[in-house]
Amino acid sequence: MEKGGEMEKYFYISEKEKIMEVQALDEAVDLLRQGGFAWLNMVNPSNDMLAKLISTFGINPVAIEDCKDDGQIPKIEDYQSNTFFIFNLFTYHNKKFTISEINIFVGKNYLILITHNANDNSKLVEDLMLESTNITVGVDFLLHKIIDLIVDQKFHVIEALEDELNIFEDIILKSPSRFRQEHMMKLKRNLLLARKSIVHEREILVKICRKDSPFVSEKSIYHFRDVYDHLTRFHESIEILREMISALMEIYLSSMNNHIALLANKTNSVMRRLTMITTIFMPLTLLASIGGMSEWSMMTGAQNWKIAYPIFILMMFIIGLLSYWLIRKYELK
Numbered sequence: 001m002e003k004g005g006e007m008e009k010y011f012y013i014s015e016k017e018k019i020m021e022v023q024a025l026d027e028a029v030d031l032l033r034q035g036g037f038a039w040l041n042m043v044n045p046s047n048d049m050l051a052k053l054i055s056t057f058g059i060n061p062v063a064i065e066d067c068k069d070d071g072q073i074p075k076i077e078d079y080q081s082n083t084f085f086i087f088n089l090f091t092y093h094n095k096k097f098t099i100s101e102i103n104i105f106v107g108k109n110y111l112i113l114i115t116h117n118a119n120d121n122s123k124l125v126e127d128l129m130l131e132s133t134n135i136t137v138g139v140d141f142l143l144h145k146i147i148d149l150i151v152d153q154k155f156h157v158i159e160a161l162e163d164e165l166n167i168f169e170d171i172i173l174k175s176p177s178r179f180r181q182e183h184m185m186k187l188k189r190n191l192l193l194a195r196k197s198i199v200h201e202r203e204i205l206v207k208i209c210r211k212d213s214p215f216v217s218e219k220s221i222y223h224f225r226d227v228y229d230h231l232t233r234f235h236e237s238i239e240i241l242r243e244m245i246s247a248l249m250e251i252y253l254s255s256m257n258n259h260i261a262l263l264a265n266k267t268n269s270v271m272r273r274l275t276m277i278t279t280i281f282m283p284l285t286l287l288a289s290i291g292g293m294s295e296w297s298m299m300t301g302a303q304n305w306k307i308a309y310p311i312f313i314l315m316m317f318i319i320g321l322l323s324y325w326l327i328r329k330y331e332l333k
Helices: 025-034 047-057 061-068 118-130 139-174 181-209 218-292 295-300 302-332
Strands: 006-013 019-022 037-043 075-078 082-093 096-107 110-115
Touching: 006 025, 006 118, 019 025, 025 037, 025 047, 037 118, 037 139, 047 061, 047 096, 047 110, 061 082, 061 096, 075 181, 082 139, 082 181, 096 118, 096 139, 096 181, 110 118, 110 139, 118 139, 139 181, 139 218, 181 218, 218 302
Parallel strands: 037 110
Antiparallel strands: 006 019, 006 037, 075 082, 082 096, 096 110
């Protein structure tokens, strides 16, 4: 059933392990009298529907409030009639990393899945139908399969983030000037968010594996341990990526410092050349200005200008060479 931004799907799994989709919540509840269990999927449920869950299944109102807030951290809460789980689903599309919340209630004969994104819910349901092994055995096996799919999605996202980091690595090593630090900072922030989520989800799996929830049977514990191993591996992968980011930033800063040092050396070299040229031409400019005002002709006699000016120019040339020789001599020291 769909209504505005809301979407609801109800499934009944009989004791013969057959899945049947029903049209209403009341119909699914009535079928529970025959045995089996119900699987309810809801996207942005209304306050009336959430209130109905409280009256029908005894859901704690505090947990319902957590479902309304999409900013909760992953956690597990045990109540008298059910266990409440919050997991995070990672998505990475067009270089945009997003985390959405998956709320799950597990009781003796029901599992309720509440999300805020229709695409997330639809994809989970579709994947569960494609991989229907064990989901009809019981609510704990269905819970395992949902968590397993959520964790598998994390692998693809972490792999995409790793590919992005590899691109940054090539840019830093081949052309540091093209690299933008804000891109690396964004990647680092995404990895920190992923790490925070995975750390909390590992704690959930630890509690499940030590049988904190009465609705998870001994038979399904081994499946949850496998999921815990996956989360541990993802956590280690994120730590490695974070260390790589730190190392790449050090390489980038070092290469930029070297580049700046080279530019400074070139600037110093240019300034030395300009200083040398200025030093050589300062006395020549003085002499040229004196000769240009005819003082030289006055000293040697106007009638001797044909001899005086060549001697004057030769004298300027000799002074210039002498200045250059003195500068080079003391510069080398």
